[in-house]
Amino acid sequence: MEIKAQDVKKLRDKTGAGMLDCKNALVKAEGDFAKAEKILKELGLAAAAKRSDRATKEGRIFSKVTGKNAGLLELSCETDFVARNTDFIELGNTLLSRVLEENLKGPSETLEAPVKEAIGRIKENINLRRFTTLEIGEKEYAAEYIHGEGSIGVLVKLKADSAAALANDKVKQFAFDCALHIAAFNPMFLSPEAVDPAYLKEQEEIFTVQAKNLGKPDNVVAGIVKGKVNKHLAEICLVKQGFVKDDKIPVEKVLEDLNKEVGGTITIADYRYYRVGEEN
Numbered sequence: 001m002e003i004k005a006q007d008v009k010k011l012r013d014k015t016g017a018g019m020l021d022c023k024n025a026l027v028k029a030e031g032d033f034a035k036a037e038k039i040l041k042e043l044g045l046a047a048a049a050k051r052s053d054r055a056t057k058e059g060r061i062f063s064k065v066t067g068k069n070a071g072l073l074e075l076s077c078e079t080d081f082v083a084r085n086t087d088f089i090e091l092g093n094t095l096l097s098r099v100l101e102e103n104l105k106g107p108s109e110t111l112e113a114p115v116k117e118a119i120g121r122i123k124e125n126i127n128l129r130r131f132t133t134l135e136i137g138e139k140e141y142a143a144e145y146i147h148g149e150g151s152i153g154v155l156v157k158l159k160a161d162s163a164a165a166l167a168n169d170k171v172k173q174f175a176f177d178c179a180l181h182i183a184a185f186n187p188m189f190l191s192p193e194a195v196d197p198a199y200l201k202e203q204e205e206i207f208t209v210q211a212k213n214l215g216k217p218d219n220v221v222a223g224i225v226k227g228k229v230n231k232h233l234a235e236i237c238l239v240k241q242g243f244v245k246d247d248k249i250p251v252e253k254v255l256e257d258l259n260k261e262v263g264g265t266i267t268i269a270d271y272r273y274y275r276v277g278e279e280n
Contacts, residue, residue: 001027001030001031003023003026003027003031007026007031007033008022008023008026010033011025011026011033011036011037011040014037015037015040015041015045017040017045018045021040021043021045022036022040025037025039025040025043025045038202038205038206041206042205042206042209042210042213043210043213044210044213057076057129057276057277058076058077058078058079058080058082058083058276058277059074059075059076059077059083059129059150059276059277060074060075060077060083060088060089060092060149060150060151060276061073061074061146061150061151061152061153061274061275061276062074062075062092062093062095062096062146062150062153063096063144063145063146063153063154063155064093064096064097064100064144065136065142065143065144065155066100066136067136068135068136069100069103069133069134069135069136070100070133070134070136070142070144070155070157071096071099071100071131071132071133071134071155072096072131072132072153072154072155072272072274073092073095073096073099073128073130073131074128074129074130074131074153074274074276075088075091075092075095075126075127075128075129076126076127076129076276076277077124077125077126077127078124078125079124082122082124082126083149083150084149085122087118087121087122088118088122088126091114091115091118091126094114095111095114095115095128095131096131098110098111099111099131099133100133103133104131105133111128112128115127115128130274132155132272132274134155134157134270134272136157137159138163139159139160139161139162139163139166140157140158140159140160140166140269141157141158141160141166141171141172141175142155142156142157142158142175143155143156143158143172143175143176143178143179144179145176145179145180145182145183147183150276151275151276152183152273152274152275152276153183153273153274153275154179154180154182154183154271154272154273154274155179155271155272156175156178156179156182156268156270156271156272157268157269157270157271158171158174158175158178158266158267158268158269159266159267159268159269160264160265160266160267161264161265161266162264164264165262165263165264165265165266166266168262170258170261170262171258171262171266174254174255174258174266177243177244177245178238178251178268178271179271180244181238181241181243181244181251182238182271182273183273184244185241185244186273186275187236187237187238187241188236188237189236189237189238190237190238190239190268190270190271191237191238191239191240192233192237192240194237195233195236195237200229203229203232204225204229207224207225207228207229207232208221208225210228211224211225211228234250238251238268238271239251239252239255239268240252251268255267255268
């Protein structure tokens with residue numbers, strides 16, 4: 001079948017593999033893009049490119065934490081100049097406040113009207129690209145972090161067995177440090193238990209093919225696959241990653257030590273990560 005040059009380029013941009021390898025993979029996959037990407041991974045030819053590296057749009061991430069909820073919002077625009085404009089920044093903060101105050105979950109006239117008005121005033125196309133919220137319960141605490149001039153925004157929520165434990169300054173510092181960590185490493189999942197089974201199954205299949213390509217016997221292949229899976233989980237799961245302030249210690253161990261120090265049971269309940277222009 002005919003493979004279009006733009007499809008080869010798209011696959012190359014996503015995987016980092018060579019043009020010829022991308023074309024051969026698409027031929028083998030009979031034009032199925034997802035299958036071609038998997039073939040490249042099995043051959044060890046696909047680079048581990050993150051979605052964030054393909055971000056291209058201008059804009060800004062906004063964050064806010066209240067007593068009962070927290071939110072992130074991405075407002076996009078055409079130029080970085082407008083992204084630094086005080087009217088643009090005020091608009092983003094206003095929109096996010098309305099989202100949280102009115103507990104909005106999707107498009108609303110209360111959000112669309114201010115954007116339309118700002119477009120006419122600023123003379124540049126502006127788009128409320130997305131927003132997300134977290135509910136904060138009585139025994140929960142949320143921290144926020146905005147990187148630089150709003151290129152990345154993070155929310156992280158802790159849960160404790162008592163409200164008193166969350167009032168500890170060391171717990172609040174840990175929450176902020178976790179938000180900083182997430183901004184730096186963008187984990188795909190909170191923990192191994194949270195990993196999508198379909199995703200894990202696909203990775204195991206890829207690692208199995210890679211191991212068999214080495215010509216190893218089945219009993220050795222099983223061990224190699226298990227080791228690769230564990231290493232991969234340590235890379236993509238927040239609690240397994242090396243902590244941002246000391247990468248020799250996993251996040252879960254830092255939290256374990258904090259629990260002993262404050263005499264409570266604190267867990268990381270949830271988090272959100274936004275980067276300007278990233279693919280959803």
